[in-house]
Amino acid sequence: MADKRRILTLLIPLIIFLMACFFLFKGLYTDPRKLESVLVGQDVPEFNSPDIYDLEKSHGTEIFKKQKLLLNVWATWCPTCYAEHQYLNQLAAEGIYIIGMNYKDNHTKAIKWLTDLKDPYKISLFDKDGMLGLDLGVYGAPETFFIDSTGVIQYRHVGDINAHNWKNELSAIYENME
Amino acid sequence: MLAEIGQFTLIIACMLSLLQTFYPLYGVYTHNQSAIESAKLLTILQFVFVSLSFLILSYLFLINDFTVTYIATNSNSLLPWYYRLSAVWGAHEGSLLLWAFLLSLWSTAVALLSKRLPIESIARVLAVLGLLSVGFYLFVLLTSNPFDRTLPYFPIDGRDLNPLLQDVGLIIHPPMLYMGYVGFSVAFAFAIAALMEGRLDSAWAKWSRPWTMAAWVFLTIGIALGSWWAYYELGWGGWWFWDPVENASFMPWIAGTALIHSLAVSEKRGVFKSWTVLLAISTFSLSLLGTFLVRSGILVSVHAFATDPTRGLFILSFLILVIGGSLLLYAVQASKVKSRGRYSLLSRETMLLINNILLVAALIVVLLGTLLPLVHKEIGLGSISIGEPFFNRMFTILIVPFALFLGVGSLVRWQRQELSGLFKPLAITLLISTLATISFLFTFASYFTWLALLGVFLGMWVLTGVGYELYVRATHRNSLWKGLTKLGNSHWAMSLGHAGLAVMVIGITMTQNYSIERDVKLEVGGSIAFEHYDFHFDEFNDLQGKNYTGNVGVFTVKHDDKVIAVMKPEKRIYTVQRMPMTEAAIDAGFTRDLYIAMGEMLPDGSWAVRIYYKPFIRWIWFGPLMMGFAGLLMMTDRRYRVKKNKNAVVQEA
Numbered sequence: 119m120a121d122k123r124r125i126l127t128l129l130i131p132l133i134i135f136l137m138a139c140f141f142l143f144k145g146l147y148t149d150p151r152k153l154e155s156v157l158v159g160q161d162v163p164e165f166n167s168p169d170i171y172d173l174e175k176s177h178g179t180e181i182f183k184k185q186k187l188l189l190n191v192w193a194t195w196c197p198t199c200y201a202e203h204q205y206l207n208q209l210a211a212e213g214i215y216i217i218g219m220n221y222k223d224n225h226t227k228a229i230k231w232l233t234d235l236k237d238p239y240k241i242s243l244f245d246k247d248g249m250l251g252l253d254l255g256v257y258g259a260p261e262t263f264f265i266d267s268t269g270v271i272q273y274r275h276v277g278d279i280n281a282h283n284w285k286n287e288l289s290a291i292y293e294n295m296e
Numbered sequence: 297m298l299a300e301i302g303q304f305t306l307i308i309a310c311m312l313s314l315l316q317t318f319y320p321l322y323g324v325y326t327h328n329q330s331a332i333e334s335a336k337l338l339t340i341l342q343f344v345f346v347s348l349s350f351l352i353l354s355y356l357f358l359i360n361d362f363t364v365t366y367i368a369t370n371s372n373s374l375l376p377w378y379y380r381l382s383a384v385w386g387a388h389e390g391s392l393l394l395w396a397f398l399l400s401l402w403s404t405a406v407a408l409l410s411k412r413l414p415i416e417s418i419a420r421v422l423a424v425l426g427l428l429s430v431g432f433y434l435f436v437l438l439t440s441n442p443f444d445r446t447l448p449y450f451p452i453d454g455r456d457l458n459p460l461l462q463d464v465g466l467i468i469h470p471p472m473l474y475m476g477y478v479g480f481s482v483a484f485a486f487a488i489a490a491l492m493e494g495r496l497d498s499a500w501a502k503w504s505r506p507w508t509m510a511a512w513v514f515l516t517i518g519i520a521l522g523s524w525w526a527y528y529e530l531g532w533g534g535w536w537f538w539d540p541v542e543n544a545s546f547m548p549w550i551a552g553t554a555l556i557h558s559l560a561v562s563e564k565r566g567v568f569k570s571w572t573v574l575l576a577i578s579t580f581s582l583s584l585l586g587t588f589l590v591r592s593g594i595l596v597s598v599h600a601f602a603t604d605p606t607r608g609l610f611i612l613s614f615l616i617l618v619i620g621g622s623l624l625l626y627a628v629q630a631s632k633v634k635s636r637g638r639y640s641l642l643s644r645e646t647m648l649l650i651n652n653i654l655l656v657a658a659l660i661v662v663l664l665g666t667l668l669p670l671v672h673k674e675i676g677l678g679s680i681s682i683g684e685p686f687f688n689r690m691f692t693i694l695i696v697p698f699a700l701f702l703g704v705g706s707l708v709r710w711q712r713q714e715l716s717g718l719f720k721p722l723a724i725t726l727l728i729s730t731l732a733t734i735s736f737l738f739t740f741a742s743y744f745t746w747l748a749l750l751g752v753f754l755g756m757w758v759l760t761g762v763g764y765e766l767y768v769r770a771t772h773r774n775s776l777w778k779g780l781t782k783l784g785n786s787h788w789a790m791s792l793g794h795a796g797l798a799v800m801v802i803g804i805t806m807t808q809n810y811s812i813e814r815d816v817k818l819e820v821g822g823s824i825a826f827e828h829y830d831f832h833f834d835e836f837n838d839l840q841g842k843n844y845t846g847n848v849g850v851f852t853v854k855h856d857d858k859v860i861a862v863m864k865p866e867k868r869i870y871t872v873q874r875m876p877m878t879e880a881a882i883d884a885g886f887t888r889d890l891y892i893a894m895g896e897m898l899p900d901g902s903w904a905v906r907i908y909y910k911p912f913i914r915w916i917w918f919g920p921l922m923m924g925f926a927g928l929l930m931m932t933d934r935r936y937r938v939k940k941n942k943n944a945v946v947q948e949a
Contacts, residue, residue, distance in 0.1 A: 125631045139612065
């Protein structure tokens with residue numbers, strides 16, 4: 119009997135540890151999702167970011183309040199962005215208004231990229247230190263935010279936009295926005 | 297091609313560690329001698345292959361192979377060669393490879409240096425270490441492969457190493473810290489092996505003691521280096537921020553400190569054994585937890601928001617397997633351990649028990665402070681943050697009994713101490729330390745605060761206690777000088793380690809209470825004076841570095857009208873990442889540091905400049921250096937070098 123009680127006492131560290139694991143496990147999944155749910159349905163956070171072609175000129179949230187649009191996060195260090203770029207050119211040609219956000223990147227290379235590969239963006243923001251990305255909760259590039267004409271984020275797409283996912287799901291989300 | 301070879305050797309190392317886990321254990325249970333003997337060879341082979349892999353990655357960094365994604369994101373051709381080399385562990389993938397490499401290094405050290413141990417015990421220990429290696433290899437290979445290629449669109453040049461990390465301190469800080477973290481795996485493996493064997497005796501404590509001490513030394517130095525790096529590189533003049541990443545390294549340190557003390561009791565007196573095993577398991581578990589917290593991005597901070605749940609999930613599963621498994625084994629096996637030694641309420645054993653209780657309390661404070669915000673959010677109470685004031689208050693409270701008991705602890709005898717015998721030592725220590733405190737504050741403090749009085753007194757109390765104890769032991773049978781030469785290395789180590797803590801306590805107290813920080817607006821030609829110091833802003837020049845440009849300010853510093861230093865704080869812009877960095881200028885001294893950091897240029901052409909006067913801040917790092925040296929000294933003690941008498945072990949078993 120005494121031995122049994124001793125084992126139970128000795129089990130306490132294990133029980134505490136397993137409880138801690140439960141919280142760690144939940145923490146692993148809730149954090150990014152929380153960011154997502156917080157942002158969808160909200161205004162784009164206040165910001166001030168320079169234009170990629172003219173670093174003296176800066177943009178704020180007013181650029182999101184004219185029409186519905188896509189905010190695309192990209193960088194030259196991201197191979198998937200390269201693949202995505204051609205499709206964005208095609209979407210822009212179809213008349214979709216896209217704002218680009220160059221994220222944590224080298225300025226010269228970014229300009230070279232846009233001149234070489236054609237620029238699909240109506241406005242290009244240059245987020246060199248990733249502060250706007252941080253406010254938006256970006257985890258990497260490419261990522262695209264769907265923003266309606268009142269400047270409210272309606273959807274967030276992680277990963278590249280391609281002909282397949284655009285036709286199957288994303289275009290519907292875009293069409294349904296005001 | 298080379299990158300693929302690197303990955304391939306890593307896979308081979310993984311296979312070898314898998315063999316190292318199971319084949320020797322199979323040998324132990326079937327009494328197959330050659331299988332048992334194979335443990336050492338497998339360990340060494342595994343080390344050879346992981347070293348190859350590590351060398352290949354380092355070489356790829358040196359030759360700027362930007363087809364490898366990890367190198368493209370963390371290095372740049374303009375980087376000096378030594379930073380390209382330290383960039384190997386500058387980010388996630390490489391630091392895990394470093395971790396696996398060091399684990400194998402420790403395992404090999406155990407295989408080669410433990411000739412005195414019975415071969416079955418070594419086989420068990422190496423098998424446990426092998427299992428840990430398997431976990432880390434799989435983690436690297438499956439979720440964080442540093443050899444992945446960027447093909448087909450590889451960049452012409454890399455994105456550069458984070459400028460914060462381009463620093464000498466950072467070349468050595470992470471390997472030191474990791475040596476400490478990983479080193480506790482040896483203590484862990486010894487504990488698990490002893491539990492599997494069902495044999496927890498003083499011999500076990502004696503074997504694992506020097507290994508634990510070695511890991512603790514590395515961790516101590518690693519943390520001190522990190523603090524020093526933060527002080528001169530971050531440009532805020534702070535030396536400890538209670539940041540989750542820092543806490544992650546501090547928790548295993550506290551547990552490890554408790555462990556080395558508890559091991560001492562287990563070795564000398566044969567008590568506290570099951571507690572010591574639990575501490576050994578906890579210390580390494582906290583090292584793993586630290587990795588989990590830092591690497592899973594679960595504690596989202598401004599600097600780490602690249603969260604990747606697969607990595608976190610992998611580490612968590614690994615944690616549950618390793619820690620959960622060992623705690624289960626502990627619950628089942630430790631119940632069989634019976635403590636035979638007896639001790640009365642007033643004895644060295646009790647003193648060390650108090651030391652352990654206080655350290656565990658400190659550990660719980662840090663653990664709760666780090667994890668509570670997470671738990672709080674999960675149970676739906678919203679986000680909270682526990683900041684510096686909480687930790688500072690708790691530690692100010694805990695250090696008081698800790699230092700008071702430490703000062704007298706080593707004067708108390710093992711097993712049983714008469715209370716009357718303590719009056720004289722206590723009275724003398726109290727008298728001397730009070731006098732020392734008063735004269736110290738009178739000389740160095742410009743005004744009085746209660747906290748400063750308390751902190752300096754605690755430091756002096758410990759120093760006096762240490763000195764008195766040395767005096768008593770030395771003059772016990774001999775004259776003072778002869779007696780001092782006869783004291784063993786581990787005795788000196790204890791005294792030096794405790795003195796190191798005292799030095800650190802005094803340093804922290806003085807820095808926290810008497811620092812002067814001035815944020816001033818200065819133009820070239822202007823000056824500012826305080827505390828007998830006069831800072832004159834002489835000139836402002838351009839600066840051209842290899843991978844950065846910037847400006848440098850030149851300040852002449854006078855103390856009582858005598859020029860004592862010319863200080864040159866810098867503002868750098870790193871060309872590739874376009875990241876501005878502040879390089880503070882520091883004039884270091886034994887009793888004070890002067891610290892100048894350039895802020896922003898103001899519209900009228902003057903500069904915002906931060907000037908700090910930090911008394912005794914060097915002592916904060918000098919203390920841990922003494923502790924680290926003390927640990928090394930302890931490992932050189934005779935009893936760990938003497939050839940073991942074979943019969944003794946058989947009897948103890």
